[in-house]
Amino acid sequence: MSFFSKLRDRLTRSSSKIGEGLDDIVAEGGSAQDVAPTPEPAPPTTPVADTPSSAPAAPVAPAPAPAQATTPEAARPGMLGRLFGRSDADEPRRELDDAMLEDLEEMLIQADMGVETSLRVTANIAEGRMGRRISSTELKELLAAEITRIMTPVARPLPIYPKRPQVVLVVGVNGSGKTTTIGKLASQFKAAGKNVVIAAGDTFRAAAVEQLQVWGKRAGVPVMTAPEGSDPASLAFDAMTRAEAEGADLLMIDTAGRLQNRQDLMEELAKIVRVIRKKDETAPHNTLLVLDATTGQNALSQVETFQKLADVSGLVMTKLDGTARGGVLVALADRFGLPIHAIGVGEQIDDLDAFDARDFARALVGLGD
Numbered sequence: 001m002s003f004f005s006k007l008r009d010r011l012t013r014s015s016s017k018i019g020e021g022l023d024d025i026v027a028e029g030g031s032a033q034d035v036a037p038t039p040e041p042a043p044p045t046t047p048v049a050d051t052p053s054s055a056p057a058a059p060v061a062p063a064p065a066p067a068q069a070t071t072p073e074a075a076r077p078g079m080l081g082r083l084f085g086r087s088d089a090d091e092p093r094r095e096l097d098d099a100m101l102e103d104l105e106e107m108l109i110q111a112d113m114g115v116e117t118s119l120r121v122t123a124n125i126a127e128g129r130m131g132r133r134i135s136s137t138e139l140k141e142l143l144a145a146e147i148t149r150i151m152t153p154v155a156r157p158l159p160i161y162p163k164r165p166q167v168v169l170v171v172g173v174n175g176s177g178k179t180t181t182i183g184k185l186a187s188q189f190k191a192a193g194k195n196v197v198i199a200a201g202d203t204f205r206a207a208a209v210e211q212l213q214v215w216g217k218r219a220g221v222p223v224m225t226a227p228e229g230s231d232p233a234s235l236a237f238d239a240m241t242r243a244e245a246e247g248a249d250l251l252m253i254d255t256a257g258r259l260q261n262r263q264d265l266m267e268e269l270a271k272i273v274r275v276i277r278k279k280d281e282t283a284p285h286n287t288l289l290v291l292d293a294t295t296g297q298n299a300l301s302q303v304e305t306f307q308k309l310a311d312v313s314g315l316v317m318t319k320l321d322g323t324a325r326g327g328v329l330v331a332l333a334d335r336f337g338l339p340i341h342a343i344g345v346g347e348q349i350d351d352l353d354a355f356d357a358r359d360f361a362r363a364l365v366g367l368g369d
């Protein structure tokens, strides 16, 4: 199953909220089509910006050749073709007016897209289209194009640098999915031929260490641990020594996520960084913040908090399956512009993949590929 199919199948709670929300908005003030639709003007923005963003030199997807971006854009029917060549001619339409825009804004805010982003997206959809009669399919296409435009610049797989070992510090609150994400990434990198070492840096939580060991065993990746309650920075130093000695490509360091005591956590993270810099002053090369999609708007404040605690370089969002709050990823992209390296849609190894803006946007509004 391609990751897009999986994403579409598992993002259903978010996509029904948005997709059905759009259907309802059009149905509310709509009537069956009695006039030919007014031809659509060229959309204000390019729906899919396939041009490379400001991605680092040689990023690679964390998964070995994920089945993404396999359809060349040129091979897809254009928006006009999709809009008017298909059955949406029979769909109810509603005139795009202020009341409809208000409904749209409200629905997007409720879908966790955030107030500012929702207002901007709605304004862009309205631009040049006031007074037109719009079908639900058309509205979904327009919204997907807007979301794709916002998310394309941040859709950047974890960059792989020639530096060995590349040190990836993984931060996030307890339960956000750090351990699982490290396990999945380590498995995928290992399968792609990379030599990976994991350091179980949350030394205060035996369960987290055990879980990492399970993932390590599954992936055939060594997991370095330290006695419960011992200094995570000392473990990080030992892990760095081992990764260097073994010529590892990647060292992934799990960290604690106790936000209850921010000062302690900040000092703990700072000490880990200080210690690994004794070995390599350019480390860590990535600081991944793992966010749980089910927390909705709270994810925004977690980014702010962790930006103060650590030098966050990119995001991974987990648990997009089973939440109606997937829209928060759009708000995150719009507000912070941090790279989104991967998304998680389940608990298995292959339930994490590189983030694709167009796939996500279409799945989120309930459209097919």
Ligand SMILES: Nc1nc2c(ncn2[C@@H]2O[C@H](COP(=O)(O)OP(=O)(O)OP(=O)(O)O)[C@@H](O)[C@H]2O)c(=O)[nH]1
Residues within 6 Å of the ligand: 172, 173, 174, 175, 176, 177, 178, 179, 180, 181, 202, 205, 207, 208, 211, 257, 318, 319, 320, 321, 322, 343, 344, 345, 346, 347, 351
């Ligand atoms: N449904 C779903 N569950 C996930 C996903 N990612 C992680 N989980 C689950 O979320 C729970 C918490 O994940 P962990 O990886 O243990 O989170 P953590 O941040 O390491 O948390 P601590 O171990 O408490 O520090 C586990 O039961 C995971 O299986 C996902 O994408 N989808």
